[in-house]
Amino acid sequence: MKIKVGLIGFGRTGKAVASVILQNREFSLEWVFRKTSALEHRSVPEFLGLESDEPGLIFSSEHIQIRELLEKHPIDVLIDFSSNESIHQYGKEAAKQKIKIISAISHYGEKELALLRDLASLTTVFWSPNITLGVNYLLFSARFLQKIAPGVDIEIIEEHFKQKEGVSGTAVKIAHALDLDVSQINSVRAGGIVGKHELIFGFPYQTVRLIHESISREAFGNGAIFVARNLLNFPLGLYNFEDILRPYFNIEN
Incomplete structure (x- = not known):
């Protein structure tokens, strides 16, 4: 039986994530929920030009409340690629219905982080500023290397498309994980990186x-699917990528 997914957000990344979910046989994209009414009631597979028998309908918060959407179109996992405010819109209702929450929002304030912790007492919650498997493997490996050589000089360089504002949330997470000052992050903005x-x-x-x-x-979609697949058997609580990767680093036979 397929894992039913609801997706929050349908920007450039949201569309790429939806495409990956639609092409994975283990998952079924039930719907997409977004702020604007543009594309409302359109089929995501049709919009993306993909053949699929999955519903994948687009709904707008302008015309339907999240509670009604969850009741009429139940899901197992909710994946958020929208904005940091959205957790306040869907979080409590999804948690009440025991829906697993996967958030891939780059930046959360203390208010949002506190809410995630509260939701984790009701359901399984996952949050990562960067949900790609590769970058989290990089972070995990970096921490091991730093343990081997605690006095080594470390510099962080992050490169993104020209329009991206602020320092990369992933780079900040890496800096904190390695006990480095954020000032050691070197940012590059150019073209369409x-x-x-x-x-x-x-x-x-x-x-x-x-x-x-x-x-x-699409790398974000692959990461979201990897997390969702592994999160299925996790109990209540708030998890990050390290929690999911740690068992894979057990090299004992």
């Missing part, structure tokens, strides 16, 4: 570079 993160470990006689580059936004 989807996203690139590089860690430079400067040893006295050698250099180690860990690099992750998103070639297309």
Whole structure:
């Protein structure tokens, strides 16, 4: 039986994520929920030019409340690629209905983080500023390398498309995980770069570079599916990517 998914947000990344979900046989995209009424009641598969028997209808918050949407079109997992305010709109209702919540929002304030913790007492909640598998593997590996050589010089370089504002949330997360100051993040904005993160470990006689580059936004869809698949058997609580990856690093037979 397929895992039923509801998607919040249908911008450039949301469309790419929807495309990946539609092409995965384990999952069924039941609907997309967005602010604007543009494309309302359209079929996502039809809009994206994909053959699919999944509903994938587009709904707008202008004409339907999240409670009604969840009751009429039940889902197992809710994936959020919209904005940091959206959690206030759907969070409590989804948690009441025991729907697993996967948030891929880059930046959350303390108010939103507190809400995530509250929701985690009712359902399984996951949050990661960057939900790509590769960048989280990079972060996990970086922490291991830092443990081996705690005094090594580390620099962070993040590159994104020209219109991206502020420092990359992923880069900030990496800095915090490695106990580095955010001022050590070097930002580059140019052209249509989807996203690139590089860690430079400067040893006295050698250099180690860990690099992750998103070639297309579909990488976020693959990450969301990886998380959803692994999260199915997780109990109530608030989880991050490290919680999901840790069992895979157990090399004991």
